[in-house]
Amino acid sequence: MNRPRRDPRTERAAHAVPAAGRPRFDLASDVPLTRRRRRDPRGEFARALVPGAARLRLDRGQTGPSDFVMAYAVGAEAELPQLRVVETPAFLVFAVLDAGEGRLSRFDRQALGAARLLADAGPGGGAVVAIVSQAVEGLGSAGADRVVPALGRSGDAADDHPPADDPANVARRLAALIAEHEPRHVLFAETPVGGDLARRLAAGLGEAILTDVEYLTARTASRASRGGRREQAGAPPRLMAIGEDRVADYAGIPCEARQIAGPAEAPSSGESPVLSVEIIPGDPATMSLAETDFVVSAGNGVTDFGAFRELAAALKATPGASRVVCDAGLMPREAQVGASGTVLTADCYLALGIAGAPQHLQGIAGCEHVIAVNTDLHAAMVERAGLAIVQDAQLVMPALLKLLKERAP
Amino acid sequence: MRIVVLLSAGRHRVSGRPSLPGVEAQAIALAAALADAGEAGTGGERPPSAMSFSGLHAGPGDEGIADAFGHGLEAIDRLEIAEGADPLPALARHLKEHPAELILAGRRAEGGEDTGLLPYALAEALGLPILSDVTAIAAADEPGALRFDQALPKGAKRRVTLRLPAIVTVHPLAPAPAPFVFARARRGVVRTLSGLPAPVAASPFAEKPHRARPKLMRSAAAGSGAADEAGDKLHVHPDPQEAARLILDHIERIGIRRYS
Ligand SMILES: Cc1cc2nc3c(=O)[nH]c(=O)nc-3n(C[C@H](O)[C@H](O)[C@H](O)COP(=O)(O)OP(=O)(O)OC[C@H]3O[C@@H](n4cnc5c(N)ncnc54)[C@H](O)[C@@H]3O)c2cc1C
Ligand SMILES: Nc1ncnc2c1ncn2[C@@H]1O[C@H](COP(=O)(O)O)[C@@H](O)[C@H]1O
Numbered sequence: 001m002n003r004p005r006r007d008p009r010t011e012r013a014a015h016a017v018p019a020a021g022r023p024r025f026d027l028a029s030d031v032p033l034t035r036r037r038r039r040d041p042r043g044e045f046a047r048a049l050v051p052g053a054a055r056l057r058l059d060r061g062q063t064g065p066s067d068f069v070m071a072y073a074v075g076a077e078a079e080l081p082q083l084r085v086v087e088t089p090a091f092l093v094f095a096v097l098d099a100g101e102g103r104l105s106r107f108d109r110q111a112l113g114a115a116r117l118l119a120d121a122g123p124g125g126g127a128v129v130a131i132v133s134q135a136v137e138g139l140g141s142a143g144a145d146r147v148v149p150a151l152g153r154s155g156d157a158a159d160d161h162p163p164a165d166d167p168a169n170v171a172r173r174l175a176a177l178i179a180e181h182e183p184r185h186v187l188f189a190e191t192p193v194g195g196d197l198a199r200r201l202a203a204g205l206g207e208a209i210l211t212d213v214e215y216l217t218a219r220t221a222s223r224a225s226r227g228g229r230r231e232q233a234g235a236p237p238r239l240m241a242i243g244e245d246r247v248a249d250y251a252g253i254p255c256e257a258r259q260i261a262g263p264a265e266a267p268s269s270g271e272s273p274v275l276s277v278e279i280i281p282g283d284p285a286t287m288s289l290a291e292t293d294f295v296v297s298a299g300n301g302v303t304d305f306g307a308f309r310e311l312a313a314a315l316k317a318t319p320g321a322s323r324v325v326c327d328a329g330l331m332p333r334e335a336q337v338g339a340s341g342t343v344l345t346a347d348c349y350l351a352l353g354i355a356g357a358p359q360h361l362q363g364i365a366g367c368e369h370v371i372a373v374n375t376d377l378h379a380a381m382v383e384r385a386g387l388a389i390v391q392d393a394q395l396v397m398p399a400l401l402k403l404l405k406e407r408a409p
Numbered sequence: 410m411r412i413v414v415l416l417s418a419g420r421h422r423v424s425g426r427p428s429l430p431g432v433e434a435q436a437i438a439l440a441a442a443l444a445d446a447g448e449a450g451t452g453g454e455r456p457p458s459a460m461s462f463s464g465l466h467a468g469p470g471d472e473g474i475a476d477a478f479g480h481g482l483e484a485i486d487r488l489e490i491a492e493g494a495d496p497l498p499a500l501a502r503h504l505k506e507h508p509a510e511l512i513l514a515g516r517r518a519e520g521g522e523d524t525g526l527l528p529y530a531l532a533e534a535l536g537l538p539i540l541s542d543v544t545a546i547a548a549a550d551e552p553g554a555l556r557f558d559q560a561l562p563k564g565a566k567r568r569v570t571l572r573l574p575a576i577v578t579v580h581p582l583a584p585a586p587a588p589f590v591f592a593r594a595r596r597g598v599v600r601t602l603s604g605l606p607a608p609v610a611a612s613p614f615a616e617k618p619h620r621a622r623p624k625l626m627r628s629a630a631a632g633s634g635a636a637d638e639a640g641d642k643l644h645v646h647p648d649p650q651e652a653a654r655l656i657l658d659h660i661e662r663i664g665i666r667r668y669s
Pocket of ligand 2: 414415416417418430433465466467468496500513514515516517518519521522523524525526527528
């Protein structure tokens, strides 16, 4: 559906014959086409066409190809590759991912999208190598051609010293990996873990780095400096830490995510100064709505608030509410989700008896997973949800509590 | 024990006037609390190795730096270097000649290059371990070590026991700085020492006025997990038990929580 677009300037440059004096061009030689994509209005039209309707009907609201389009375009589907394979890449682009708990965050996907952008733009086409510290799902569809597993682990010793996830250790392994593969770019996500690793590596290699990159294309990268008054810009350097929500994630054909060998054993620097490490998880009950990752929220459809609070505690989620509930004094004002309350950054939102008014939906626009329980099949929240249960919330809450008690060990 | 707080010449975010960055004021508060705890810990008598903490800055002037006196710092050393010169060699030499057990720095400076790279480069130059994003410091059971709390996303903490000497960067979630006392800021005198001449740091990047770039909209767009969940997303009037099972299975499948 996309055909490659011609770029007259590079074609001209490719045809140039080195000669003194006037420029000379040999137009008969073969010209490589550039890899930029171009919109195909006909293809878009065909995809929006609703078949079987008596009159011409177009459905432009779709984000991806739907079933009937697949049926409609069987012929075209056959020639589309189902998996994108880069067999011999001209160069490599590393994307170092946090990917805690074995799943990709939005931010990890954006880092992979940035790596994909740089890999596709370079001459000859590069490969994106995702570097993770544990097995992660969905790397292929996020744009990774290769995967280097287990950056943080130095074996299966449980009592290894220094601790396997000591960032100094991880940085050393990463430096060894970079020396081995010589990637053209190494990208990090500007998270506490990724940003720390990026700076350790830059200091260790003594290399220039752009941190908290605000703008990235194949030709330029820039970041704010001097308290946001000035910006530093230049050709993308080898090391970069990408800011959040700056680069779009990859949305093309899944890549193959082939596993390649992990880093060779990096030299350990003898005695580690880290004596012990302990992770203390945040307590969702006392966390603010803005920083939690899972919110359970009650709307006007909830009447039993005792059960609701108990449910939020049992689900290990932060309780929230719609404005109606807060106005009625049934929940504190800090719990209000929405345009005039808190705008969430949570990954998952469970809405009990909430209609989904626009002001409320604004507050959950960034939530990736929404689950709705509502008696009204036509509520806006049911439409927004990835899992919608049309059922009375007063019946579902005790059932959830009972099931949670059964499942708890 | 000697604690050094690294101070940078900051500019106020809004007014653009010289000021002390907030995290560095918080670093001073952490150092002061540690020094107090150290003195109290020895039961009132004079501890064998007295706690001392001071500020250190490398730069051409002390505008803004002197604010640190107002937040409770008692002594500040300034290493004289030229405008725009790299502070790293001067700081590294001074800290090699006058070693400190604990070096506190801000997470990012405000008003300079703001990369947050200096503490890492210093750690590399001095061969010290570095710990980032610290919000609390407490005494540890082992002698010659301290216990640090590192801020992680989603309210989590990482508690690390680290043998000193070490460099530590401070996170904005650390306790609030001591209130600013104008008279103390006026009284304090910055001690000037000679720095190390370094060439003006040549950055490979061009600098120009900042242009605001919009962030991407957050939405459950195609490609993110929500859009991938095909079919099986609407359940009309399921049995409540069945509904509960569906919800819990969904939460576990997307990997938010585990309940078993
Ligand atoms: C300027 C302005 C700002 C606003 N800002 C916000 C804001 O920040 N946050 C916010 O939330 N609102 C805000 N609102 C209010 C918003 O417009 C809605 O009025 C509000 O969100 C509706 O809350 P609700 O969905 O809980 O209640 P309702 O609209 O009453 O919906 C209740 C839902 O529960 C369902 N239900 C009923 N009984 C049951 C049951 N037994 N089991 C399951 N489901 C049941 C119903 O089908 C219905 O869908 C704002 C409004 C204005 C004008
Ligand atoms: N010239 C300097 N003198 C002393 N400390 C500095 C100087 N520049 C930066 N720092 C310290 O390093 C931290 C991070 O700075 P930066 O790498 O510039 O973002 C600051 O918060 C300071 O604690």
